[in-house]
Amino acid sequence: MARAVSTAETAPADYPWEIHARGLRVRAGRRMAVDGMDLALGPGVHGLLGPNGAGKTTLIRSLATVLRASGGELNLLGHKITGSAELREVRRALGYLPQEFGYYRRFTLREFVTYLAWLKEMPGKEIPGAVQRALDRVGLGARADTKMKTLSGGMVRRAGIAQAIVHDPRILLLDEPTVGLDPTQRVQFRELLRDLGSDTCVLVSTHLVEDVAVACTDVLIMDAGRGVYAGTPAELAAAGGSTDIGDSASERGYTAILARHHAEVAA
């Protein structure tokens, strides 16, 4: 079933950045996990790196609008995120894969993605075709009618990616999407990322520097709730010297940038 492109999709955007944050502050429990973050992201694949506890998950949750920001300003697709009325419209164009997500064990893959497509307010007529397409894209098309409880960890993660892309979102937020994927699947996933990044604003948080180096158009590094670096993967690789810790140029660049940042903060 071919999908017709609607006029809304081809209309020119009236906003400069899909994701635009200024001085964003988000609380996680009592801690200010995101503390003054500036972002301006357009179409492409943006890799988000940072040590554990840097605030990556909290940032992505706030961009997914499930957490309320306690300070700063956030614009998604040109909508200022404040009340709940605006949320609805933005969320229709927003795909989100949480770091940890549960699923309904009795559901088949198709039912799971269909239910989420319904929650995302997709038109009912488009849902069956879109669900099949999304499952095909993550390589689960042939297993669409198996029960979720029989799936391996990697398949569940791919099912999560399928529900995130089922409604052709314009902003796609993926929190640690490569966890549990085997090497072949990871390579396929990077291809999918590049494909998606051509017209979607994709933000991928990961702890694997390699994912970023291969699949992303640019790199953001976060530490202690703030952005400390923004550049291309090539610039990241060039930032490291032979004395820095790491197995690849990108890893050496990553550790070098963090070490430099820590030295600046201490000074």
Add this chain to the structure above:
Amino acid sequence: MTHASQDLITRYAQGGELPADAVWALESHLESCAACRALLSEAAEPSVTDLVAKVAMNLDELLDKESVASRADLGPGTERARGAAAARLTSGEARRRWWPGLRAGRSQPDASGALRPGARRWWPEPGTRLRVMAWAGPAMVPWLGMTVLLTAVSVALDWLATGLPSVMLLLSPVLPVGVVAASWSAGLDPASELVAAAARSGLSLVLRRTVVALLALAPVLAVGGWLSGTHPVEWVVPGLAFALGTLALGTVIGVGRAAGALAAAWGLLVVAPGLSTQRIPVVLQPVGLPYWAIAIGVCAAVVALRRGVFARLGSQR
């Protein structure tokens, strides 16, 4: 009608240079002329014909599953069965297979190995399962079951221990609290974070799930109340107040926590004293009804005013 020349079709199929008006004329002719389409398929490159054959094979497989039974009737006339199946595909009937309303079991062979095409008629229209999920919420069933069990136990206690005040009456206000929590709480809904980020997330989805659960529960409580001799108003009004109270308090501390807190408070402050003194607490006597009504109004107002909170993850704690 003039047909296209073999040469023109060959050049078209192999991507040769053709003037735009010739391409346009040829394509519109091909749409209506089977003979020329046959020429086109012969002229196409192997890579293209392979792909088309593969797609056709997959389609056949799908269609065969549908038409095994009818083909058996027709004997060797497979083409006719396939034609009928293809007609159904275009008429939209076969598209049902993509819909979750159609469970895999529906087209599976029965014990004799034959497909039962007539069986699909007994199933509701496609999309019904989705509609059920849409209203009740996927995590609801076990909690409905538990509440029904709790109601049955209270009624049984009322029948066995006649000296005590009605356990059913004592518990009735908090019986709906469980299903309210099941409709909107991260602890009970495994996919809560996915739900929270969806467009539909918010008060309307919460109310939709809660109302359906309470309506499903109402007949059970009605039978339970009748068996233990409680007047319906005595449990409907406090039950509604607690359901709304859970949502109202949930806007502050999360629906799951609110349900736990309210149930615990009720157990400590009303049920335990009621059982120990063997008297119906004053809050559950008819004089208490106006106060319950006020509580319902206050809670409904709080829920309406703080409705934005339900679109965020915090409301599901």
